[in-house]
Amino acid sequence: MADVVANGVKFHVQRLVPQHAIPETTVVFVHGLIIDNLSSFYYTLAGPVMDAGAEAFLYDLRGHGRSERPPTGYGPDDSVADLAALLDACGIDHPVYLLGNSYGAVVAARMAMTHPHRVAGIILVEGHYATVGGSSWEEDMANTLTAGAMRLERDELPAQAFKLSQRKFVKFLRTADSLLNGTSIITDLACGRAIQPHELRTIECPVLAVYGEASELIGAARILRDNVGDLTLEIYPGLAHTVLAEATDDLRASSVRWLGEQWAERPALALVAAG
């Protein structure tokens, strides 16, 4: 399966199903913003999740990777609506596990808050959930993206740069330019309200949260600790925001171990997995 239309948008989807899959056990991966896409998970965590017996469900957020890039609909609420519609379109009605990185973690947390019956558990890698030090992450991100958008608009891509050796760099610039200057993503993110600490208390499912010790978002770990009931918190020493890229092995081990613990608490499934 590659393209799935949901919420009026064509999404690039990869569903990786193990030969001996545990019934109704799906891990949905939600990636980060702008230059990120499902390949961040495809080569890192999807395989181990499959080996553990679950279906790995990967998709590119709207405007990202190989999904369609409509002009609007890039706020966190839109992302949650996209995810719910995508699960519907794929006929997945059992509760799923969500694994989100960075912005993907925000989408996963919001999904757990707004669609509790559809979420069995969430793994939040480097997520942000409320005001940290005065301005919200959304505002900071919008400001950063605006500066990037202005630079891209001012410095037109030189035609001579469009050579094979620079193909990846040029594609990166074009993707960033198209998203930042051709869609409402900056406005939508700036207008998106950050999840407030008390709202995190509505999360009913188990949560694994992972942060880099030196991450600028480490304050969010404390907010989670103080507000989420069933929380496993892991902080990786010496790392910043790029946990997925720089501590892939550790994150893989943490995720598979935690997911296994969740499945072990579902006796019928554990029996199938063991068999």
Added chain:
Amino acid sequence: MTKSPGITTTEDAILDQVVGILVEVIGEDFLLDVEVTSATSFNDDLAVESIEFVALAEKLRERYGDRVDFVAFVGEMDLEEIVSMTVGRLVTHIHQCIEPETESGGANHG
């Protein structure tokens, strides 16, 4: 365009098919000036992005079915190994999957 010394006729055919899929995934413009051989690197020579590699895997599955388990093939590699893979290594893998009884002697693994 795609003949390479040292690989079997069957692998030549698979190489042609892989090149056709590459054109679909990354666009003809980028391949016009490149002679794709078994020694061509996905990363250094073709600058294939990781998301394009995912699409390539998808199309290989459509073309060859479950006989070519690309996910398992790359499962043992890290991302750098995957993107620095040569076209020949992929072609040889496909050949071994679809004709497991056939010796792929002389194949250039890149």
